[in-house]
Amino acid sequence: MGTYVLIHGAWHTGTELEPVAATIEASGHRVFTPTIKGNRRGDAKTTGLAEAIQSIVECLIDNGLDDVVLVGHSYGGMIITGVADRARDRIRRLVYWNAFVPNNGESLLDMVPPAFARMFEAIAAERGDGSVVLPFPIWREAFINDADLDTAQRTYRVLNPHPLKTLTDKIALTVNPAELSVAKSYINCTEDTSLPHHYPWHPRLSQKLGLFRLVQVSGSHELCFSNPTRLAQAILDAGRD
Amino acid sequence: MGTYVLIHGAWHTGTELEPVAATIEASGHRVFTPTIKGNRRGDAKTTGLAEAIQSIVECLIDNGLDDVVLVGHSYGGMIITGVADRARDRIRRLVYWNAFVPNNGESLLDMVPPAFARMFEAIAAERGDGSVVLPFPIWREAFINDADLDTAQRTYRVLNPHPLKTLTDKIALTVNPAELSVAKSYINCTEDTSLPHHYPWHPRLSQKLGLFRLVQVSGSHELCFSNPTRLAQAILDAGRD
Amino acid sequence: MGTYVLIHGAWHTGTELEPVAATIEASGHRVFTPTIKGNRRGDAKTTGLAEAIQSIVECLIDNGLDDVVLVGHSYGGMIITGVADRARDRIRRLVYWNAFVPNNGESLLDMVPPAFARMFEAIAAERGDGSVVLPFPIWREAFINDADLDTAQRTYRVLNPHPLKTLTDKIALTVNPAELSVAKSYINCTEDTSLPHHYPWHPRLSQKLGLFRLVQVSGSHELCFSNPTRLAQAILDAGRD
Numbered sequence: 237m238g239t240y241v242l243i244h245g246a247w248h249t250g251t252e253l254e255p256v257a258a259t260i261e262a263s264g265h266r267v268f269t270p271t272i273k274g275n276r277r278g279d280a281k282t283t284g285l286a287e288a289i290q291s292i293v294e295c296l297i298d299n300g301l302d303d304v305v306l307v308g309h310s311y312g313g314m315i316i317t318g319v320a321d322r323a324r325d326r327i328r329r330l331v332y333w334n335a336f337v338p339n340n341g342e343s344l345l346d347m348v349p350p351a352f353a354r355m356f357e358a359i360a361a362e363r364g365d366g367s368v369v370l371p372f373p374i375w376r377e378a379f380i381n382d383a384d385l386d387t388a389q390r391t392y393r394v395l396n397p398h399p400l401k402t403l404t405d406k407i408a409l410t411v412n413p414a415e416l417s418v419a420k421s422y423i424n425c426t427e428d429t430s431l432p433h434h435y436p437w438h439p440r441l442s443q444k445l446g447l448f449r450l451v452q453v454s455g456s457h458e459l460c461f462s463n464p465t466r467l468a469q470a471i472l473d474a475g476r477d
Numbered sequence: 478m479g480t481y482v483l484i485h486g487a488w489h490t491g492t493e494l495e496p497v498a499a500t501i502e503a504s505g506h507r508v509f510t511p512t513i514k515g516n517r518r519g520d521a522k523t524t525g526l527a528e529a530i531q532s533i534v535e536c537l538i539d540n541g542l543d544d545v546v547l548v549g550h551s552y553g554g555m556i557i558t559g560v561a562d563r564a565r566d567r568i569r570r571l572v573y574w575n576a577f578v579p580n581n582g583e584s585l586l587d588m589v590p591p592a593f594a595r596m597f598e599a600i601a602a603e604r605g606d607g608s609v610v611l612p613f614p615i616w617r618e619a620f621i622n623d624a625d626l627d628t629a630q631r632t633y634r635v636l637n638p639h640p641l642k643t644l645t646d647k648i649a650l651t652v653n654p655a656e657l658s659v660a661k662s663y664i665n666c667t668e669d670t671s672l673p674h675h676y677p678w679h680p681r682l683s684q685k686l687g688l689f690r691l692v693q694v695s696g697s698h699e700l701c702f703s704n705p706t707r708l709a710q711a712i713l714d715a716g717r718d
Numbered sequence: 719m720g721t722y723v724l725i726h727g728a729w730h731t732g733t734e735l736e737p738v739a740a741t742i743e744a745s746g747h748r749v750f751t752p753t754i755k756g757n758r759r760g761d762a763k764t765t766g767l768a769e770a771i772q773s774i775v776e777c778l779i780d781n782g783l784d785d786v787v788l789v790g791h792s793y794g795g796m797i798i799t800g801v802a803d804r805a806r807d808r809i810r811r812l813v814y815w816n817a818f819v820p821n822n823g824e825s826l827l828d829m830v831p832p833a834f835a836r837m838f839e840a841i842a843a844e845r846g847d848g849s850v851v852l853p854f855p856i857w858r859e860a861f862i863n864d865a866d867l868d869t870a871q872r873t874y875r876v877l878n879p880h881p882l883k884t885l886t887d888k889i890a891l892t893v894n895p896a897e898l899s900v901a902k903s904y905i906n907c908t909e910d911t912s913l914p915h916h917y918p919w920h921p922r923l924s925q926k927l928g929l930f931r932l933v934q935v936s937g938s939h940e941l942c943f944s945n946p947t948r949l950a951q952a953i954l955d956a957g958r959d
Contacts (some may be wrong), residue, residue, distance in 0.1 A: 684915075
């Protein structure tokens, strides 16, 4: 019926979204789960935001995709916003899933608590290759709080170091998301504390979309691991016309 | 056992609440679903708030109703607040369901984002008969976000143009709701974005009730269409002693 | 497997938590439900906060407990914070369940709306023995809003007058909770209106923990009465590593 393209978040690849894709496919849709440039095996960790966005624009072109429901998770919100700005006529609807919503000239780190930005920059400085990693206690308590310890450990081992430059580069947009004439949805996992609830995803960032459809579902930032079937249902509810 | 009177919101009539009423009746209660003056077939769209309130006061008197659990949805919160002020001894409990809670001298439009008020006034100016309608994209994305497109379209066709004057008239009350010596409940549908979540129904408006019972349920502003049975259960939980 | 110690809130005793304990025990854990000094039959209602905390420290020592998941409800958050400060090496994780999170020098009443503090002090002044009680309408509407009237009445009769001094004494801590090197979780019952939602438990108080795991569950402040099995599951999700 439709075409879904799922764009992962920082430290992830498209592979981790395959169980989610399988449920969406079972409803009769085509689903793509590309990996953003910078997170693919062997990518330079000096990749910047514009290159990252361009890699997904090319994925749409190379696969001849249009009428796409384009879903972005977390950092993936930066990507889908940039893709929609550059390839608007290929998009049927944007779906932000606990995702950043940038206006022109904003970076991802402009939208997180200042202490987070400083922590990421300190970690990257120590690593020295341009990449940042997430300390396990933060992953376990604030990102995947709804899973057991085994799941938290197993999924942590799958993460890849993320290029800091994609988080610090300011995005270049011709229009801000609120003015973008594309249908939009926001999925909010109600126990997502990867951003603290006094500095939340929704409605702080979602309201930057202008008119949008809200879908809420119980779960953490990493519902793709803790309950991929439930997440897929939320994506279907968010992605339909 | 008890008597429930369900008061619809703007653009609706009592007819749309009949499936909700049926579930409440199945629990052994009497249920009335009157239509407010201004929303009945043939009513002048110049109807004001005082007339609208008076039409429900008369409904209680004409049917000899007392010990009433009086439930108001959205704009219906203006109505039940006014009715309770004028006929307090007929009321057992007020139940606000994502409803406006006015203090003396406030209009409905005083409680919505200024951009909404301007939009309604522009639409009414264009229509020229005193009524305002809701654009379909707002209905589909922000009012009935939890239903499929068919349901959104089918229910949109049932709506009737709403008299703007009932939204701009200031209510006249002898006491504000917080001081009103009647039991009160507030039902909050957690995905209701008819008012944006940075300018929400609860707790922004609910707290004007003083002591009240909170009942929350998953769903949009139009849970009467998307899940009338679940809404009826919430009304029963809110309406019991 | 593990050891859970459940610390009740104001007006309660450990006995009321036994149905919750039974479900946790059925998962293979040891569970203790001591009653804090000041709430035990015959205790002086002039008991202060330091004595109350000390009574739970002694419970841990007397029973030789370590590696404890220490759970505090409401006022119990004052107690577990004090206990962790004095007996840190006996604690595996702190679990706050709609509980107060004090920094050094704060009292419980410093964290509630000023009108609540004045009400409690007026009630205590009238009683004259140092204790405060909760008026039934507040209990029914704002504390146990998710139960029926019979449950509200039955559980109200179980409450005991609470020593006001434990609510007004400033806590003495060597470090604030955010700096305490112990794992922490916060359980938030989403319909808990014992503190109003414009002055909420979470994230207003939870954020004082620094890094913590959030678990949310539908229910009122008194989920121990309205759904003890569901509460026990939330405690297990919050208490695991």
